[in-house]
Amino acid sequence: xxxxxxxxxxxxxxxxxxxxxxxxxxxxxxxxxxxxxxxxxxxxxxxxxxxxxxxxxxxxxxxxxxxxxxxxxxxxxxxxxxxxxxxxxxxxxxxxxxxxxxxxxxxxxxxxxxxxxxxxxxxxxxxxxxxxxxxxxxxxxxxxxxxxxxxxxxxxxxxxxxxxxxxxxxxxxxxxxxxxxxxxxxxxxxxxxxxxxxxxxxxxxxxxxxxxxxxxxxxxxxxxxxxxxxxxx
Numbered sequence: 413x414x415x416x417x418x419x420x421x422x423x424x425x426x427x428x429x430x431x432x433x434x435x436x437x438x439x440x441x442x443x444x445x446x447x448x449x450x451x452x453x454x455x456x457x458x459x460x461x462x463x464x465x466x467x468x469x470x471x472x473x474x475x476x477x478x479x480x481x482x483x484x485x486x487x488x489x490x491x492x493x494x495x496x497x498x499x500x501x502x503x504x505x506x507x508x509x510x511x512x513x514x515x516x517x518x519x520x521x522x523x524x525x526x527x528x529x530x531x532x533x534x535x536x537x538x539x540x541x542x543x544x545x546x547x548x549x550x551x552x553x554x555x556x557x558x559x560x561x562x563x564x565x566x567x568x569x570x571x572x573x574x575x576x577x578x579x580x581x582x583x584x585x586x587x588x589x590x591x592x593x594x595x596x597x598x599x600x601x602x603x604x605x606x607x608x609x610x611x612x613x614x615x616x617x618x619x620x621x622x623x624x625x626x627x628x629x630x631x632x633x634x635x636x637x638x639x640x641x642x643x644x645x
Contacts, residue, residue: 425578
């Protein structure tokens with residue numbers, strides 16, 4: 413309670429309860445932060461129960477990165493002040509890309525960036541397992557894109573299942589994006605089963621229009637990654 417800065421860094425499932433216990437005990441001159449993956453509830457606790465300055469932080473990278481430079485960190489200002497300004501300045505000084513957002517907007521974006529993406533990856537892993545084809549057999553026929561996709565899937569399943577359960581289940585906007593995923597999956601499966609080539613082309617064009625402005629970057633980035641992947645021993 414005497415520290416100038418207190419950082420809450422605990423598993424998602426106990427983060428809010430921890431905040432409730434800690435927030436009232438931090439003196440007014442200090443700064444309270446967290447690095448939880450969801451912000452609405454914990455920032456609400458900071459706002460209601462803390463007397464000190466408070467910031468919600470969400471580093472958008474894991475502990476294995478070699479440098480913080482150009483890594484994104486989301487900042488949700490809750491109770492502003494000089495120490496909060498200092499923290500934001502220090503993050504910028506480390507070369508981090510600072511994204512400022514309200515707690516609600518942060519959680520809505522995480523429903524897309526985390527919940528939807530991880531849901532897709534979980535489904536991909538489950539579908540591969542259900543084929544019954546040994547993974548080693550598929551790797552003999554792999555294209556660079558398949559290996560890249562497989563690396564993403566394998567990376568997720570090498571980590572803590574409780575973490576991904578929390579990410580999928582705790583976000584209040586998660587169910588909505590999963591329903592969008594399932595709706596898109598079912599619609600695509602239906603038109604493919606019907607052999608409706610024209611409708612496929614039309615749907616493809618609509619999604620391509622949504623990605624307009626990003627496709628050139630997507631090609632450049634994926635080409636770069638594929639080149640590095642092929643060069644890897």
